[in-house]
Amino acid sequence: MKHSTFLLFSLPSLSVMFLFIAIPIVSVFIQSLHIEHKQVIIVTENCDPFGCETTTAVDTEASAKLKEKAPLGKFNGFKTYSNRMHFAFDEVGEAWKSSDSFTVFTKKLYNYPLYRALSFTLTYTFVVTPFVLFLGFLVAVGVNNLPKMFKGPTIFASLLPMIVTPLVGSLILFWMVDGDGVIGATLQKIFNDNSLSLKASPVLTWIMLMVYGIWHLMPFSFIVFYAGLQTVPQETIEAATIDGASKFQRIRHVVIPHLMPLAIFITLILLMDNFRVFEPIIGFRAEAHATSISWLIWNHLRESAYPLYNAAGATSMVTIFGVAILLLPVLIRTWRDFKEKNKG
Amino acid sequence: MNTKIENKLTPVRIIAFIFVALWLVIAMFPFIWTLWGSFKVQADFFSKADWLNAIFGFHTEKQTGGFFTMDGYYGSWIEEEFWRAVINTSIVVFFTVLISLTFGTLGGYALARSTYRYAFWILMAGLIFRAMPHMTLISGYLQPFFAWNVWGILPTTIIVLVAINQPFTLWMLHSFFLNIPKDLDESAMCDGCNRFQAFRYVIIPIMWPGVITTGLFSFLLAYNDFTVTSMLLSDENETMIPAIASFLGTVQEEGKVMYAVAAVVSATAPLFFFVLFFQRQIVSGLTAGAVKG
Structure with a gap:
């Protein structure tokens, strides 16, 4: 295909991606290096026979002028990254010196919003992903062992938790596990503890969110694995059976190696999706005990009186950096494959 | 036996x-x-x-x-005017799917037929863009959108959703077009068609299965989006999912939780029928990228 024709065909697609994905990433970075202007304040002293009084007022005109001159704000370098909302280098160094054990140090670290969010996001990503892979594989093998008539209904029912909007899905579960909901109330009765609430304890909140994550994503790995199981070569299975392999051995030595590329694909998608976990925290109203990086950005932009663009920008850059680390192995592999292909 | x-x-x-x-x-x-x-x-x-x-x-x-x-349905749909959100969602979803597919089909076809190295790099960039948490992009949108006075309206949200959707759409349609033999459009070009005529008369008539499968996933992305719609739409232009989220704040305090429950069921019902009708296509779409590697 000629360059000019290629450009004509792909121009609309490339330009929206460039304008609304590539440029925003750059602008987020620039944003993170600036800080809002301080309001210009005029101090006036009024003296009367009873004494002098100083009054302060915001000079709106001068503030507006300053803003017009540099709409991004004052250049701040990487200070936003190192302040206490983010990496809090000074405070962390202080905490390291003053703590006598590692547990005390991690507890202190947990007071800073970015470390809090990172700890939940990473735990969530690395707990939910293996569970989803493993349970999805089990259900796929299970369905594969059942007569064909179960296949359609099972897939239909399984698709629902995955396809439903994350916010809606988490609300549906939240209303059930809430203190007055069917599961929450039953648990209270079982443990005979009327104050038992999944929301009140940090550990239970984390578990609840991860159970939701597994519920939401397991269908994806189940369906991909199930499709993969249909392509397992029957001759190899039969040969293994004749050689005396048990059912378990057949799965271990024939099926699993065959499904390995699929497992890598699923892992990649799951890592990307779990790393951006956000909606369940809103749905379960879990922000008191569990915050994710995406939630933190949302909070910078939304919850304060005026949006903290620099904080949101810095957190976004940290997130992008995290994604880059997650993707690095895949990118290196693709690059190697590509080079090999070009050599040959 | x-x-x-x-x-x-x-x-x-x-x-x-x-x-x-x-x-x-x-x-x-x-x-x-x-x-x-x-x-x-x-x-x-x-x-x-x-x-x-x-x-x-x-x-x-x-x-x-x-x-x-x-009562719950009456309260949410009529009293809290959930029907407005339903109309907004329909508009956003319809145009997002339409534009995504138009752009994606053209781009995916070009990527599948190009033999140059930059096609590979565009696909790699697409993979990286696909991995970007949407929230990171949002903080880059707000300031320019406020400055140009385009914040809060539906067209802005639609074009942003189209952009966020593009990497996935491109990948999916690219691998679909790779499966259509090159000879088909090349023989048309030998017969005197140019590239556009070959696309129009040879590719378009046979591309619908792939386009429909991709469209289903674009639909889901637009329908389920909370991040973009909650940050970029004003209150009166709210779509269903942010509307439900704002129900939680306002309605919960007044003891009208059932309004939110009814709204949640209303938002889930279309998805139920969606799965019922398109189960086969969804499954094939989920596995298409995977089974091929």
């Missing part, structure tokens, strides 16, 4: 059956429970005393006289 072995009841089969049945209950029960409960009053759906109330509607009968009540 083979079939006989397949229908035998072995222990493995029983365990498999129990395991799958357990998963089905876990997958379906929350939906059935919430659907049933949405026609009850709050005292029943959130019944601390006895969960049987939620099934038999003890308080519902006492308060409204009927076994079922539409």
Whole structure:
């Protein structure tokens, strides 16, 4: 295909991606290096026979002028990254010196919003992903062992938790596990503890969110694995059976190696999706005990009186950096494959 | 003989059956429970005393006289004007899918047919863009959108959703077009068609299965989006999902949780029919990228 024709065909697609994905990433970075202007304040002293009084007022005109001159704000370098909302280098160094054990140090670290969010996001990503892979594989093998008539209904029912909007899905579960909901109330009765609430304890909140994550994503790995199981070569299975392999051995030595590329694909998608976990925290109203990086950005932009663009920008850059680390192995592999292909 | 072995009841089969049945209950029960409960009053759906109330509607009968009540639906759709959000969602979803597919088809076709190295790099950039958490992009949008005075309106949201959707659409359609033999459009070009005529008369008539499958996923992305719509739309232009989120703040305090429950059921119902009709395409779309590697 000629360059000019290629450009004509792909121009609309490339330009929206460039304008609304590539440029925003750059602008987020620039944003993170600036800080809002301080309001210009005029101090006036009024003296009367009873004494002098100083009054302060915001000079709106001068503030507006300053803003017009540099709409991004004052250049701040990487200070936003190192302040206490983010990496809090000074405070962390202080905490390291003053703590006598590692547990005390991690507890202190947990007071800073970015470390809090990172700890939940990473735990969530690395707990939910293996569970989803493993349970999805089990259900796929299970369905594969059942007569064909179960296949359609099972897939239909399984698709629902995955396809439903994350916010809606988490609300549906939240209303059930809430203190007055069917599961929450039953648990209270079982443990005979009327104050038992999944929301009140940090550990239970984390578990609840991860159970939701597994519920939401397991269908994806189940369906991909199930499709993969249909392509397992029957001759190899039969040969293994004749050689005396048990059912378990057949799965271990024939099926699993065959499904390995699929497992890598699923892992990649799951890592990307779990790393951006956000909606369940809103749905379960879990922000008191569990915050994710995406939630933190949302909070910078939304919850304060005026949006903290620099904080949101810095957190976004940290997130992008995290994604880059997650993707690095895949990118290196693709690059190697590509080079090999070009050599040959 | 083979079939006989397949229908035998072995222990493995029983365990498999129990395991799958357990998963089905876990997958379906929350939906059935919430659907049933949405026609009850709050005292029943959130019944601390006895969960049987939620099934038999003890308080519902006492308060409204009927076994079922539409109060939640009336409250959310009419009083809280959820119908506005439904209309907004329809507009956003329709245009996002339409534009995504138009751009994606053209781009995906070009990427599948180009033999140059930059096609590979564009696909790699697409993969990286696909991995970007949407929230990171949002903080870059707000300031320019405020400055140009385009914040809060539907077209802005639509174009942003199209952009966020593009990497996935491009990848999917690119691998679909790779499966259509090159010879087909090249022979048309030998017969004197140019590239556009070949695309118009040869590719377009046979591309619909791939385009429909991709369209289903674009639909889901636009329908399910909360991040973009909650940050980029003003209150009166809200779509369904941010509307539900704002219900939680306002309605919950006034003891009208059932409004939110009804709204949640209303937002889930279309997805239920969506799965019912398009199950085969969704499954093939999920596995298309995977099985090929």
